[in-house]
Amino acid sequence: MKGAYYVKFFEPFDVQKVSSLYVEKEGEMRSIEIETAENSSGAWIFSFRGEDEDLAGSNLFADKWNLEEGDFWKQDLMGCLVYNSRGFLMGVVSEIENSLPQVWVTLNEPDGKTFSFPFIKKFVKEVLIKDKKIIADVPEGVGVRGG
Numbered sequence: 001m002k003g004a005y006y007v008k009f010f011e012p013f014d015v016q017k018v019s020s021l022y023v024e025k026e027g028e029m030r031s032i033e034i035e036t037a038e039n040s041s042g043a044w045i046f047s048f049r050g051e052d053e054d055l056a057g058s059n060l061f062a063d064k065w066n067l068e069e070g071d072f073w074k075q076d077l078m079g080c081l082v083y084n085s086r087g088f089l090m091g092v093v094s095e096i097e098n099s100l101p102q103v104w105v106t107l108n109e110p111d112g113k114t115f116s117f118p119f120i121k122k123f124v125k126e127v128l129i130k131d132k133k134i135i136a137d138v139p140e141g142v143g144v145r146g147g
Contacts, residue, residue, distance in 0.1 A: 003047075004036075004045050004047050005045070005046050005047070005048075005055055005056070006040070006043055006044075006045055007043060007045070007046055007060060008042075008043040008044075009043075009044070013044065013062065014065065015034070015037040015039075015044070017065040018034070018062045018063065019033065019034055020032060020033045021048075021061065021062050022061040022062070022063075023055055023058050023060055024058060024060075024061065025055070025058045025059075029061075032049075032051055032055075033048060033049040034046060034047075034049070035047045035048055035049040070121065072127060072129065074098065076129050077096060077105065077127075077129075078093055078094070078096065079092060079093060079132060080093045080127075080132045080133060080134045081132060081133050081134070082107055082133075082134045082136055083133065083134070083135055084135070084136065084137050084138075085125060085135055085137050089110060090107055090109065090115065090136065091107030091108050091109040091110065091114075091115060092108050093105050093106070093107060093134070094106055094107060094108045094114070095116075096119070097116075102118050102119070102120055103119040103120075104116050104117065104119060105119045106146075114146035115144070115145055115146070116143055116146070117138045117142060117143035117144070118142070123136050123137060123138045123139075124136045125137060
């Protein structure tokens with residue numbers, strides 16, 4: 001073990017549901033067992049059992065787990081078609097910004113422009129991951145249009 005590693009995840013992370021991570025280094029992927037994990041200001045400090053290789057700069061991955069109702073994996077939302085409740089195609093999810101106080105999604109609209117709006121229960125009526133479909137009603141003036 002070379003030491004403890006400061007890790008920032010770009011997706012939700014629940015250490016109670018994960019006992020190992022996957023490390024990708026030089027094109028190889030392998031599993032490493034978590035020995036200790038401590039939350040530190042929104043990031044994690046890990047040590048790994050039996051690990052003697054320097055992991056600094058490596059990519060770490062975790063298996064997906066079932067999220068709470070109303071929470072979704074970013075990669076599952078990407079590419080979803082978004083319709084309003086009247087069946088009008090608003091666009092395709094092309095970007096998700098989750099570093100703000102609330103999650104915002106950006107759609108590529110059929111006319112080639114973009115439209116971003118807060119991904120909150122008040123606007124998002126239904127998410128059908130298996131169908132890659134979202135129903136959302138966003139009031140005029142709430143979203144942001146781009147070129």
